[in-house]
Amino acid sequence: MPDAATQTPILAPFPAPTPAPPPSRLVDPHGREITYLRLSVTDRCDFRCVYCMDPDQRFAQRDQTLTSAELLAVTRVFVGLGVRKVRLTGGEPLVRPDLIELLHALRALPGLEELVLTTNGSQLAARAHDLRAAGVRRINISLDSLRPERFRALTRNGNLGQVLTGIDTALAAGFERIKLNTLILGERNGDEILDLVRFALAKGINLSFIEEMPLGEIDRRATDFYSSERIRALISPHFPLVPTTETTGGPARYYRIPGSPTRIGFISPHSHNFCADCNRVRVTAEGQLLLCLGQEDALDLRALLRRHPGADEPLRAAIIAAMRMKPAGHRFEIGVPAVVGRRMNLTGG
Ligand code: SAM
Numbered sequence: 134m135p136d137a138a139t140q141t142p143i144l145a146p147f148p149a150p151t152p153a154p155p156p157s158r159l160v161d162p163h164g165r166e167i168t169y170l171r172l173s174v175t176d177r178c179d180f181r182c183v184y185c186m187d188p189d190q191r192f193a194q195r196d197q198t199l200t201s202a203e204l205l206a207v208t209r210v211f212v213g214l215g216v217r218k219v220r221l222t223g224g225e226p227l228v229r230p231d232l233i234e235l236l237h238a239l240r241a242l243p244g245l246e247e248l249v250l251t252t253n254g255s256q257l258a259a260r261a262h263d264l265r266a267a268g269v270r271r272i273n274i275s276l277d278s279l280r281p282e283r284f285r286a287l288t289r290n291g292n293l294g295q296v297l298t299g300i301d302t303a304l305a306a307g308f309e310r311i312k313l314n315t316l317i318l319g320e321r322n323g324d325e326i327l328d329l330v331r332f333a334l335a336k337g338i339n340l341s342f343i344e345e346m347p348l349g350e351i352d353r354r355a356t357d358f359y360s361s362e363r364i365r366a367l368i369s370p371h372f373p374l375v376p377t378t379e380t381t382g383g384p385a386r387y388y389r390i391p392g393s394p395t396r397i398g399f400i401s402p403h404s405h406n407f408c409a410d411c412n413r414v415r416v417t418a419e420g421q422l423l424l425c426l427g428q429e430d431a432l433d434l435r436a437l438l439r440r441h442p443g444a445d446e447p448l449r450a451a452i453i454a455a456m457r458m459k460p461a462g463h464r465f466e467i468g469v470p471a472v473v474g475r476r477m478n479l480t481g482g
C-alpha cells in the first residue's frame with residue numbers, strides 16, 4: 134500500500150484549475166466598454182456659475198481631495214484597464230497649482246492616447262502654452278454669453294474679456310481642436326444662440342450646446358427649457374446644418390456648416406438620451422468613483438488609496454468589481470427636482 138505522500142490525489146485526472154486571466158478591459162453589465170475617464174482635479178473654482186454653484190459655495194477640506202500622487206495612481210490603474218482617454222475637469226482645473234506637473238506625469242502613462250481638459254478659460258491667457266507643452270491636445274472652453282454684463286451675472290464674477298483673450302491665446306498655442314461648450318439657460322441667454330455660432334465660425338472652432346442637467350438643489354434653474362431641437366431649428370435658417378457621423382467619442386451629435394471647419398454639436402441628456410453608448414466613468418476631486426453622471430452610485434477610491442498607499446492591486450480589484458454597479462442610464466426629467474444631490478463642480482462636468 135503506498136504511503137500517504139505517494140498517494141494519487143483525488144483530483145489527479147482533472148487538470149488543475151487555472152485562475153481566470155485578470156481582465157484588462159472594463160466592461161459593464163450592459164456590454165459597454167469603459168475607455169474614458171473624467172477626472173476632477175479640484176472642486177474649487179474662480180467662478181460661481183448660477184447653474185453649478187451657490188454664491189457662498191463651500192468646498193472640500195484640502196486633505197479630503199486627492200493629491201497629485203493619488204490622481205496619478207488612480208489614472209494609472211484605469212489606463213492599465215483599457216482607458217485610453219482622460220479629461221481633466223473640476224471645478225476649474227487651472228486653479229490647481231500643480232496642474233502642469235500632474236499633466237506631465239499623466240502624459241507619460243503608457244497606453245494613454247488622449248489627454249484633454251475642460252476649462253472656464255479665465256486663466257488660459259497665462260497657461261494655454263504650458264498646457265499644450267504638457268501634452269494636452271484638445272480643450273473645451275465653457276462660454277455662455279458674449280455680453281460682458283450678462284457673462285458676469287451668469288458666472289457671478291467672471292470677466293468676459295479675460296476669457297476671450299484666453300481663447301485667442303489657446304488658438305495661438307496650437308491645440309488640435311478647441312471646442313466651446315454653451316449651456317442655453319432659457320430666456321437668460323437664448324437670444325445669443327446665433328451670435329455664439331457666428332463667434333465660433335469667425336474663430337474656426339467648434340461649438341456644442343448642452344441641455345442643463347438637474348444636478349444639486351439649485352433654485353436658479355432655467356425656467357424656459359431650450360431643447361437641442363429648438364436650438365437647431367433656430368440656427369438652421371441662418372446656417373445650414375449638415376448632419377455628420379463624426380464623433381469625438383462623447384455624447385454630442387455633430388453638424389457641419391458647409392464651407393467652414395466649425396462643427397456644431399448638441400449634447401442632449403433630456404431630448405436625446407445617449408446612455409446606450411456610454412463609455413465613461415468619473416472620479417471626483419474627493420476620490421469618489423461615479424459610475425453615472427445622473428445616479429448616486431459611487432465607490433470611495435480615496436479610502437482604498439489611503440488604506441493601501443503605493444499598492445495598485447486593491448484599487449484595481451475594486452474598480453473591476455464596481456463596473457457591475459454601472460447603471461443603464463440617468464434618470465433626469467425636465468421639471469422634476471434633482472435626483473442627484475451632487476453639484477456639477479463636485480461631479481466633474
Ligand atoms: N470649470 C470648468 C468649466 O466650466 O468648463 C470645468 C468644470 S464645469 C463643471 C464643466 C462643464 O459642466 C461646463 O461646460 C459647464 O457649463 C457644465 N455644467 C455645469 N453645471 C451644469 C448643469 N447643471 N447642467 C449641464 N452642464 C453643466
Ligand code: SF4
Nearest residue numbers: 178180182185224253
Ligand atoms: Fe466653475 Fe465650471 Fe462650475 Fe462655472 S461651471 S462654477 S466655471 S466649475
